[in-house]
Amino acid sequence: MSAMHLQDIHGTLEKMPIRKGFGRGLVQAGKDNQNVVAACADLTESTQMHLFRDEFPDRYVEIGIAEQNLVTVGSGMAAMGKIPFVSSYAAFSPGRNWEQIRTTICLNQQPVKIVGSHAGISVGPDGATHQMLEDIALMRVLPGMVVIAPGDSIEAEKATRALAADTKRPGYLRLAREATPILTTDKTPFEIGKAYVYAHGADITVITTGTMTYHALMAAEQLFKEGIDLEVVHVPTIKPLDAATIVQSVQKTKRVITAEEAQIAGGLGGAVAELLGEECPVPMKRIGMRDRFGESGKPDELMEKFGLTAKHIALAAHEMMS
Amino acid sequence: MTHKLSIEELELKAVDIRKDIIKMLEHAGSGHSAGPLGLTDIFTALYFDVLKFNPKKPDWDQRDILLLSNGHCVPVQYAAMAHAGYFEAKELMTLRQYGSRLQGHPERTKLPGLENTSGPLGCGLSQACGMSLAMRMNNDLHRWIYVVMGDGEINEGNVWEAAMLANKYRLNNITAIIDRNNIQIDGPTEDVMPLEDLKHKWEAFGWHVIDIDGNNIESVIDALTMSRAIVEKPVMIIAHTIPGKGVDFMEFDFHWHGAPPNKEQAKKALKELRTLQGKIRSEHE
Numbered sequence: 001m002s003a004m005h006l007q008d009i010h011g012t013l014e015k016m017p018i019r020k021g022f023g024r025g026l027v028q029a030g031k032d033n034q035n036v037v038a039a040c041a042d043l044t045e046s047t048q049m050h051l052f053r054d055e056f057p058d059r060y061v062e063i064g065i066a067e068q069n070l071v072t073v074g075s076g077m078a079a080m081g082k083i084p085f086v087s088s089y090a091a092f093s094p095g096r097n098w099e100q101i102r103t104t105i106c107l108n109q110q111p112v113k114i115v116g117s118h119a120g121i122s123v124g125p126d127g128a129t130h131q132m133l134e135d136i137a138l139m140r141v142l143p144g145m146v147v148i149a150p151g152d153s154i155e156a157e158k159a160t161r162a163l164a165a166d167t168k169r170p171g172y173l174r175l176a177r178e179a180t181p182i183l184t185t186d187k188t189p190f191e192i193g194k195a196y197v198y199a200h201g202a203d204i205t206v207i208t209t210g211t212m213t214y215h216a217l218m219a220a221e222q223l224f225k226e227g228i229d230l231e232v233v234h235v236p237t238i239k240p241l242d243a244a245t246i247v248q249s250v251q252k253t254k255r256v257i258t259a260e261e262a263q264i265a266g267g268l269g270g271a272v273a274e275l276l277g278e279e280c281p282v283p284m285k286r287i288g289m290r291d292r293f294g295e296s297g298k299p300d301e302l303m304e305k306f307g308l309t310a311k312h313i314a315l316a317a318h319e320m321m322s
Numbered sequence: 323m324t325h326k327l328s329i330e331e332l333e334l335k336a337v338d339i340r341k342d343i344i345k346m347l348e349h350a351g352s353g354h355s356a357g358p359l360g361l362t363d364i365f366t367a368l369y370f371d372v373l374k375f376n377p378k379k380p381d382w383d384q385r386d387i388l389l390l391s392n393g394h395c396v397p398v399q400y401a402a403m404a405h406a407g408y409f410e411a412k413e414l415m416t417l418r419q420y421g422s423r424l425q426g427h428p429e430r431t432k433l434p435g436l437e438n439t440s441g442p443l444g445c446g447l448s449q450a451c452g453m454s455l456a457m458r459m460n461n462d463l464h465r466w467i468y469v470v471m472g473d474g475e476i477n478e479g480n481v482w483e484a485a486m487l488a489n490k491y492r493l494n495n496i497t498a499i500i501d502r503n504n505i506q507i508d509g510p511t512e513d514v515m516p517l518e519d520l521k522h523k524w525e526a527f528g529w530h531v532i533d534i535d536g537n538n539i540e541s542v543i544d545a546l547t548m549s550r551a552i553v554e555k556p557v558m559i560i561a562h563t564i565p566g567k568g569v570d571f572m573e574f575d576f577h578w579h580g581a582p583p584n585k586e587q588a589k590k591a592l593k594e595l596r597t598l599q600g601k602i603r604s605e606h607e
Contacts, residue, residue, distance in 0.1 A: 037459065061455055061491075069483035072445045076452020079437065080460065084452070099442055100480065104449060108439035109431050 004198055005187035009217050015179035018211070019117045021153030022175055023048025025160025026085055030056050036164050037082045039063050041070045047087035047117040047175075067093040071100045071114065078110035083164055090116025090132035090174060098138055105170045106142045112170050113163045114139075118177040119149075120261035121289065121306055122211060122299040131294035136209075137266025139172040140239050146171040146192060147239040149210035149260075149268075152182045155236060158190040166192060174210060176261070178299045181214050195242035197249065201231035204255040204317050207246060209235045209268045212259040212287075218310035219317065228317050241271050247280050257285045257316050261308055264288035285316045327370050332539045335405065336366040340568045341595050342401040342414055348588035350418040353426065356565035356578040357472065358398035360503045360537070364561055365402040367542040368468060377407035380434040386465055387453055389438050391446020392472035392501070393427040394580070399436075400424050408435045444478025446471055447498060451484050454493040466550060469498040474506030477515045482527070488556040489528030496556040497549040498529075501536065503565040505576035520560060529558045536561025568595055 007013055029036045030052055039061040044050045053060040061077075063070045067088055074084040086093065094101055094114055105112045119132045139147045146169050150156035156175060163171045189196060198213065199220045208216045213234045220230040233249050235242065250256050256276065258269040269286030276282060287307060294302060303309050327335065340362050347353045369375075374386045390399050397417060404411045409423075416422035423433040427441030438449055450469045457465055475481065488496055500520070508514045517523075524531045530552045534541045542561065549557035565579070566572025569591040572583075583591055 037456070059459055063487060064483075064490075066483035066486070068444075068480040069448050069451075069487060072448030072480065072484070073452035073455070073487065075438075075445075076449035076454075077456040078452075079449065080453050080456035082456050082459070100445055100448075103439060103442045104445050107429065107431075 004189070004196060005185045006183055006198060007185060009183065009221065013181035013183065015181050016153040017177060018150055018153050018156045018180050019048045019175040019177065021150065021156030022115060022160050022173065023051040025157035026052045027055050028157070029161050029164035030059065032161065033083065033164060035082050036085065037061070037077055038085045038087070039070055039073060040086070041065055041067050041088040041093065043088055043117070046089070047115060049087050067097045068100050071097050071112065072104050074112040075104035075108060075110045078112050083111055083113065083167055085113045085115055087115035087117060089130060090119035090135045091130050094135055094138050094172065095132055102142055106144050109144065110170065111167055113173060114171070115173045115175065117175040119174045120176050120211060121294045121302045121308065122176055122178045122261060124178065124299040124302060125296050127296040128293040133263045133289045133294065134266070135172070135174060136238055136260070136262045136268065137270065140266060140271060144169055145239065146237065147174070148172070148192065148237050149174040150236050151210060151213040151234055152180055152184055154182055154184045154186065154188070155190055159236060162190065162192050176211050180211050183214055183217070190236065193237050193240045193242060195233050195235045195237070195245040197231060197245065198234045199230060199232040201229035201253070203229045203253055204257055204320055205231045205233055205249040205253045206257045206259065206313060207233045207235055207268065207272050208259045209238055211261050212308065215308070215310040216259055216313055219313035222310065223314055223317055228321055230317060235268060238268055238271055241275060243275055243279065246272065246275060250276060250280050250282055254282050255320050256282055257287060257313060257320065259287040259308070259313055262288055264290060283320060285320060287312060287316060329540050332366055332370055335370055336362050336539065337568070337595055337598065339366060339398065339401045339405060341592055342404070342411070343397050344569070344583060344588050344591045344595065346397050346401065346414050346417045347582035348585060349415050351582060353397060353418060353582050354394045354580050355572055355582055356505065356576070357392065357395040357501065357503065359569060359572065360563035360565045360567045361395055361398045361470065361501055362567065363537045363539045364470065364499060364501070364542050365398045367539050367546060369402040369406045371543050372546045373468070377435065380408065384465060387437050387450070387467040389446040389450055389467065389469045390428060391440055391469055392443060392475050393440030395470070395472070395501070396428040399428065403435055443472065443475040444480035447481055447484035447488070450496050450498070451487050451493055454496050455491060457495065465495065467496045469496065471498060471500050473500050473502045473504065473511050473517060474514065476500065476517060485524070485527040485529065492554065493556050494553050497546060497559065498556070499559045499561050501563055502560050503563045505565050505579055507579055509576055524558045528555060530555040532557065532559045534559060534561055536563035537567050570594055
C-alpha cells in the first residue's frame with residue numbers, strides 16, 4: 001500500500017466533495033495552458049466552475065440552461081484550438097445531449113472535456129431525475145472518448161489537469177456531489193488509462209471506480225480479520241481500461257467483484273465483464289444499480305438500500321468464497 | 323483568387339456546379355437532390371466571391387469559416403470545392419462510395435477544407451458561436467464565420483439555444499444563411515412545423531435579418547457583403563430558394579428532397595442545365 005501513498009484509512013479521513021477537486025484542478029489547468037477555456041449551463045457554483053470563471057472571466061462562457069448548446073459551443077471552441085471544459089449535472093450533460101457529443105465532438109475529433117457533476121445515487125434528496133446512473137455506459141460506447149471517475153477530490157484535481165494536458169481526445173469526467181473521504185495524497189499516482197492496486201490480496205479482486213473505492217478498502221479491512229484477503233484495484237479511468245493491471249490481478253485471485261455507483265449494464269461492471277469474458281473468464285459478481293432508478297433519501301440511506309456499501313462488498317465476498 | 327468573376331461568369335460557374343451535382347448523385351445512386359441544387363447560387367457566391375481561403379492551405383489560420391449545418395446538402399459543397407481547387411473534379415464521382423473522402427454526410431477529419439462534421443441537424447450555429455467566442459479570446463477579430471442551414475432544420479431546439487447565445491455575446495462575425503426552400507422530408511415546412519413569421523422570430527431573438535432571393539447570385543453577394551457591415555448584431559440571411567433549382571421536373575417538388583436522379587432523369591436534367599432550361603442552345607447537342 002505504501003507505494004500508493006494513500007491516507008491511513010484507520011484514522012478519521014477528511015471528507016470533501018469530489019467536484020471541489022475539479023474546481024481547483026481547472027484553475028490550475030488554466031494557469032498551465034492559456035488555451036484551456038470553460039463553459040457552464042447555469043450550474044457554475046454546483047459544478048465548482050465558478051473558481052475558473054472568477055480567475056479567468058475572459059475565458060469563461062455562461063451558456064444558460066441549454067446543454068445541447070453547451071457541448072456544441074464546446075465543439076466550436078475546440079475547432080479554434082481551445083481545450084474547452086463544459087460542465088453541468090451529469091443527468092443533463094451527457095444525459096440530454098448525447099447525439100451532439102457523438103457527432104460534433106467524437107466523430108468530429110474535437111478535444112472537448114465534458115464534466116458531469118452530481119453523478120450517482122449519492123446525490124440523495126433530489127431523487128431519481130437527478131441521480132445520473134447511465135452516464136458511464138453512454139460515454140463509454142463512444143469511439144475515442146476517455147471516461148474518468150475519480151475516487152476523491154485530490155484525484156479529481158489530478159484527473160482534471162491530466163485531461164487538460166490530453167489535447168487530442170475528448171473526455172468525460174464523472175463527479176459526485178457528496179463529501180467523500182479523501183483517500184489519496186498529492187503523491188498518489190494518477191495517469192489517464194492506469195488502474196492502481198490500492199490493497200494487495202490473494203482471494204478476490206475487487207475492482208472499483210469513483211466513490212466505491214473507499215467502500216472496498218473498508219471491506220478489505222473487515223474481511224482480512226475474517227480470513228478473506230481482498231485485492232482492491234482502483235480504476236479511475238474506465239476507458240481506456242487498464243486491461244493489463246486488471247487481468248494480472250484476476251489471474252492471481254481467480255475471482256472478481258466490481259463495484260460502482262452506476263448501472264452495472266454498460267458501466268464498470270460491464271466493461272470488466274467484457275474484458276474478462278475474452279481474456280480471463282472467472283467467477284464474477286457485480287455491485288451497482290441493477291436496471292432500476294434511484295429515489296429521494298439521504299445519501300447513506302440510499303447507498304444502504306441499493307447495496308452500495310462496504311458491508312455489501314463483504315457479503316458478496318463471503319458468498320463467493322463459500 | 324487572382325481576379326473576381328463577373329456575375330455572368332458566376333452564373334455559368336453555378337451551372338457547371340449544378341451539372342456536377344446531377345452527375346455525382348446519379349452515379350452515387352443515393353443522396354439529396356433538391357437542397358444542393360437550390361443552394362448552388364449561394365455556394366457559388368461563397369466560394370467564388372466572398373470567402374477568404376486558400377485551397378492549397380486549407381488550415382490557413384486567417385481563412386474565413388464556412389459551416390454547412392444541414393450536412394445532407396454536402397454535394398453542392400463538394401462540387402464547389404472541386405471547382406475552387408481543393409481537389410480534382412474526378413474525385414466527385416466517388417461520392418458516397420467505399421473509401422471515398424466524400425462521405426454521404428460531411429466529415430471534417432476525412433476531407434481537408436471541411437470545417438465540421440454534420441448531418442444530424444441543428445448544430446452548426448452553436449459551433450459557429452463557439453468558434454466566434456474562441457476567435458474573440460484569441461483577439462482574432464478579422465475572420466468571418468458563415469453558416470448554411472436548412473429551413474426545416476430550425477425545427478431543432480438546439481438552433482434557438484444558439485440564437486440566444488449569439489445575441490447575448492453579440493457575435494457579430496457570424497453570418498448565417500437559412501435555405502428557405504419551404505420543403506422538408508415529410509412535406510412543405512408550413513405543414514410539417516410552421517416556421518413563419520420567420521423574419522420576426524429571428525429579429526425577436528436579436529438578429530439582424532436580411533430577406534433575399536437566394537437564387538440570384540448578385541443578391542446573395544450583396545447580402546453577404548452587407549452582413550459584414552452590420553457590427554452590432556449577428557446576421558441572418560433568409561435566402562428564398564427554389565428546391566431543385568435549374569431542373570424543371572425537380573423544382574418545388576419535396577419528393578426530390580432525399581432522392582437522386584436515375585440515368586434517364588440525369589440525362590434530361592443535364593440537357594436542361596446545358597441549355598439553361600431551354601433558353602440557349604447547347605453547342606454539344
